Amino acid sequence: MSNIDLAIMGIKNLLRRKARTVLTVLGVIIGTAAIVVMVSLGLGMTKAFEQQLEEYGSLTMITVQANRDYGSMMVSSSDSSSSLSSEKDKVVLDDAMIESVESMDHVKFAIGFKRFDSKFFAGRYESWSNVKAVDFNKLALMDIELSEGVLPTLEGHNEVLFGFQASKEFYDPKSRNYNGQSPEIDIFNTKIEMIPTSNYSDKRPRGYIVTPTGITSEKNWDYAWDIFMDYDTFEKIKKEFDRKNKNNNNDTNKGNSRRKSQQKENKYDEMKVNVDKIDNVQEVQEKVKALGFEAYSLTDALEQQKKSSGLMQAVLGGIGAVSLFIAAIGITNTMVMSIYERTKEIGVMKVIGAELRDIKRLFLFEAAMIGFIGGVFGVLVSFGASFLINTVLSGMNGDSGYYGPQMLSDIPVWLAISALGFSTIIGLLAGYYPAVRATRLSALEAIRTD
């Protein structure tokens, strides 16, 4: 029996029982649409999250934390054994480390930061902002967006870059009714002084004048509270400051003790590693972790989101799958009923020359056809439902886009095609039992039935 004859015969058989075929197909439509819409919501969610993450900062940046500096912090001398072992394991974040990270595959550049305790003054206002010391030769690589001014360089006098929040952190210490409103200070036209420590006794030491050259963009919260300063410049100022204020500085002892373990000291407390592609971020991150650092990136959140939305999709898809499963039972039921109705016909066909294979194929084809037609309409219904969700529900968000992008439900081509394939296969599977049953039918008994 040729395939085309089989198809014609099968379709004719389906058309002969229109009502039942339509009802069975309807079940498959609902099942397929349920799965596709559910999965599309999960996919839309992931897509929305990705877009949102990109607003938080670069997805290709890894932040590496230096290990705690045991030497400088107050490790009790009695705890020497653990201090020894940690000394041995300890990896430090210094220029050599940055160079070795930069030599890794996929790494575009690595840059080190260190946050220093400091205070800033602008006239009668002051701010507890910390200095973030960084090599200004590399600052341009970071691609920091500015809302005002230019990036600082090494040429001017103690140039600094203000995070947009840091520029608003000034307050008047003498004001009693501080109402949280920060004063409007034009940092470019105000004399800004800096003291490289916030830890001084009652008398305020003489500060150093710095020159702000720019303010970071308000779109990026990554550097909002930072005040960038060149590492070497800051180091120089701090040394000079320490020397001048040696007598009334209670920090000297600590400074001395730190000096003892100086051969193993973190120069930086944070490192940013830029990777060429998002796909390689996790790989580089693992390598950095293997060196003995804490490292994280926005892709962690993405991975996490992917995991949880994968779970979500599985749950939602599962709900859809239940309805498709019920539809499959419907197909089986329809085909079994069809055998009862067509018992005599099957018997006659067997006697006049149908092979078992022909009977089996005929029933499988009819069942698969129900699945396929249901799949086609199910996918069409899903596109409609997806369109409705996207227009109606997104419309309720307004134009703010606060709840994420306009797309809530996303049906990629692969989803549509695999849904179609899936429903057809479900039809085939559902038709298998009836098909085998039809072939097992005794021809003689089949002919005798009425």
Next chain:
Amino acid sequence: MGELIIEVKDLRKVYKIGSEKVVALNKINLSIYKGEICCILGTSGSGKSTLLNMMAGLEKPTKGSIEIKSVGIEKMTEKQLARFRQKHIGFIFQSYNLLGALTALENVAMPLIFRGFSKINREKLARKYLNMVGLKDRYKHRPTQMSGGQQQRVGIARAFVGTPEIIFADEPTGNLDTKTSIEVMHIMWKMAREKQQTIVIVTHDPEVALYADKVIHIRDGDIQKIDNRENDDVYEKYILPYEVQYDEHLEDAKVST
């Protein structure tokens, strides 16, 4: 006689109904030759239909063997039997068993579908055979729109369309009146003779048996006697007078063949 086509040896069939055993066929031995028109004659319950069903491979014998073209069909699997029937056997039923959803033409073409004939070829052949049975103007009719005699003629066309070597007919005239029965028997006789096909007819009607070269009388599961007749005998006695009487049918048949 010519070549041996069906050989039944020591055939026995016992049905179990509850705890009771019913012997349908006791010990049957018979030989049928190529081109023979053979009639199994018996009353109802004699076991004649059981014998036919076993020869067509629709039932398994309890004991004994059936060889068709020297192949033991009692040992064949369902799959092999289906293929064997497709290639060598045609079947005519008492209640016609046409497919109600299909036209006369589609019904006749059905066996050819399973043999993989193209639509054009099988419809050409089906038309030819419908013409031969005198249903030239009934191609598009459905079974419900035809009389019993016409339906049985469609059934005959369907059995012969693939030119099988053997045709089994189970009470082909059982539902027909005498006049139509004669018509149907005549058509079967003519068509079988033309291509030297073997027919095995099961009937309880002695008049049907008149068309046979060999009549096997069966009673209570045993063969009582076998009558052999000369071919010419049948022709002169039954076919020739019929041809004179019903000329118009023959006109149809001659035009198409």
